[in-house]
């Protein structure tokens with residue numbers, strides 16, 4: 001809980017302090033009510049003034065608790081909003097290779113499940129603080145009533161807290177393991193959704209997937225959850241029972257208290273049962289949220305600071321790769337793939353085709369060319385000047401690309417520009433998509449289309465970006481023959497005529513003649529045409 005509160009105080013110190021103070025004050029009002037009830041039970045003290053104080057304390061407790069909880073809801077959502085945006089900025093600034101290493105699903109799990117777990121548990125803070133103060137208030141009153149009983153109760157409570165701390169070690173480890181299993185489970189659940197076509201076509205495979213992959217992962221999650229939560233059920237219920245044990249000992253033990261004094265003390269102890277139970281019930285979600293916060297912080301530490309100001313786009317004319325190499329360091333693969341060393345020049349106003357068999361390194365070279373990967377060795381010269389690492393984000397702005405694993409955003413680039421809608425509509429007509437899609441408020445009216453149609457829309461978005469260099473990674477592979485011809489014979493030459501540098505990864509040998517230069521790759525080595 002301390003880690004959660006520290007996070008809140010760092011993010012919004014004033015609002016966090018206010019919410020905490022209101023939570024504490026509501027606990028104080030609840031403690032005052034306990035004292036007033038106890039006094040009222042001593043008949044000679046009952047009076048209209050006491051009644052007024054009691055109703056006043058009840059109203060104050062309610063108002064303070066509402067204020068504290070509503071403030072904390074708003075504060076939590078502000079903190080979560082800032083967290084989501086700052087992680088978003090960091091992700092945008094993170095090198096592609098690092099993102100690939102972390103993996104899409106673990107990233108998604110942190111951004112969704114962990115952030116929600118954190119937000120959910122933070123809401124419990126005023127409840128816990130209020131109950132802690134209520135407990136302390138009641139204890140003070142108890143000490144004033146009978147110091148011996150107070151010391152007795154305090155000793156039992158310390159004993160219970162120590163026992164709880166020791167007994168909690170097991171479930172805490174299980175909760176940490178549970179979070180690890182959740183990563184695996186989500187990966188398999190995603191495969192189930194994304195591979196549903198394949199699994200439905202092959203029923204046996206679908207059943208095997210459930211039995212051998214998803215089932216064991218889900219069982220591990222269930223096992224750890226049951227183990228952890230059952231332990232907490234034991235621990236919290238034993239903690240609660242300890243209270244009744246203390247009450248029993250006070251009631252039936254040789255305390256020497258009069259009937260009225262005994263009633264007042266037992267009443268205070270009974271009054272404490274609810275807050276203590278509430279504190280204990282809040283512990284599992286608090287522990288889970290501390291694990292979630294650990295994951296979030298670890299990710300934030302792992303990723304670079306996001307850059308706020310947009311980098312000023314470069315406008316290079318000639319890009320030269322000098323002795324550039326790139327190797328993938330992957331445990332999953334048997335042999336490490338190395339591209340290069342590659343020497344290659346790309347100029348504006350020319351069409352360059354990158355050819356090569358599957359796995360020869362075309363996409364890797366394209367990623368290096370457009371600055372999404374940094375070279376391991378060698379350098380990239382921009383108009384003859386070596387590209388520094390710090391300038392890579394600005395360098396990337398010189399490229400517009402449609403990758404083979406492209407993502408089609410419904411939101412079009414340049415939507416702030418008043419002329420954009422007309423330009424986008426013109427492109428939709430040119431790419432024969434106007435009968436299917438409209439542009440509304442800077443967005444495409446739909447993206448639920450065929451693969452080839454979606455690729456045409458990705459091309460529209462690339463055209464709208466209007467960058468000096470264009471990269472198309474097997475763009476034409478899903479197009480019908482008529483539109484393939486439009487792409488190679490009309491669109492590419494038109495880009496060249498507009499002074500754009502065009503890099504095309506292609507297997508369409510019928511159109512190799514369109515290229516000004518053809519660069520061939522085999523096994524990561526340039527085998528021809530790189531001048």
Ligand SMILES: Nc1ncnc2c1ncn2[C@@H]1O[C@H](COP(=O)(O)OP(=O)(O)OP(=O)(O)O)[C@@H](O)[C@H]1O
Pocket residue numbers: 100328329330333337356357358359360361362363364365
């Ligand atoms: N993220 C990655 N991690 C590890 N190895 C990778 C990664 N991406 C590609 N590789 C390896 O690098 C090699 C070249 O891959 P690349 O995608 O550049 O080939 P390609 O020529 O574009 O192939 P294709 O025509 O099939 O698209 C392959 O052997 C592949 O296994």
